Amino acid sequence: MARTAITVRRFQPNGAHTEDFGDAIDAANGMRVARAEPERTVIRYTNDHASNAFSIVVRAGDKPAAQAAGQGDLTVSVPAQGTRWLGPFDSGRFMQSDGSMEIDFTGTSPQGGITVFHLPKNT
Template sequence: MARTAVAYSTLVSNSNLSDPAGTAVSSGAGNGGQVSAARPELTLLRLSNASGGSGTATVLAGTQPLAIASGQGNLAVTVANSGTQWIGPFESGRFLQSDGSLIVETSVAMTMTAFRVPRNT
């Protein structure tokens, strides 16, 4: 299988957003979810696990030259069975891929939602 595209749900300034269902992502290396045209500093990820066992979500370190701090490595977060973890925001200099995306691989099937925090000026 390939990575599943996960679209942004943009939080709304001075208003509300109905709780999005999220996107089912499969497990294993080369699978998981991918947020295209990512803005890591404005991104929060919600990962929900109902697989029957604890799992790990790993945000992959980016690639040079965009991710100059990629040497710090991946970010791995444990998501308990029937649990939800929120992770982010992220550093572009560590996690941005060469195609401008964020990639999350999971050890078990999970539901992933990418939230974009709006910038008020």
């Protein structure tokens, strides 16, 4: 199945930003960030399960786009009712050949929200 697209929130220089839950995760199909700029991408994953910990997995890129993909995936455990922030990332490790980044979730029935932030180059 096709991966579910994640809505990217863009930070604006000198701006205010409202916090929200983000997109509900799609553990069955995985998710993707289209037209990613890994060095300017930050991910927030909130596990809203009452008792189960889950992991978020940022997949290593495929060749030839990702020269450092051999370092493997980045897997981060998120405790029940916990939040983890990941990134910015190295495009040489995480960029897919189509310009996207791929994200998966592991554990028993993962659930929660994911928000992808795009950081500005300057203020």
